[in-house]
Amino acid sequence: MRFTxxxxxxxxxxxxxxxxxxVETIRISDELNVDMAPDGTIYxxxxxxxxxxxxxxxxxxxxxxxxxxxxxxxxxxxIH
Numbered sequence: 232m233r234f235t236x237x238x239x240x241x242x243x244x245x246x247x248x249x250x251x252x253x254v255e256t257i258r259i260s261d262e263l264n265v266d267m268a269p270d271g272t273i274y275x276x277x278x279x280x281x282x283x284x285x286x287x288x289x290x291x292x293x294x295x296x297x298x299x300x301x302x303x304x305x306x307x308x309x310i311h
Contacts, residue, residue, distance in 0.1 A: 243281035248274045
């Protein structure tokens, strides 16, 4: 899995798999797109207006939690 954030365009992308040619982008809302294959496999989730969605608690950081081990890691978001 890969998480990317582009502050120039304010877009975040969570990639689960490399896109194949059969992937279709489904618009869920004005701020959320999902890339999905015909078999239902989700390839990625795109967050538009990402800083608003990722910074709900105004911490300026992304908190990654391993639910199995409880390990946590905070990553700063470069928001302009």
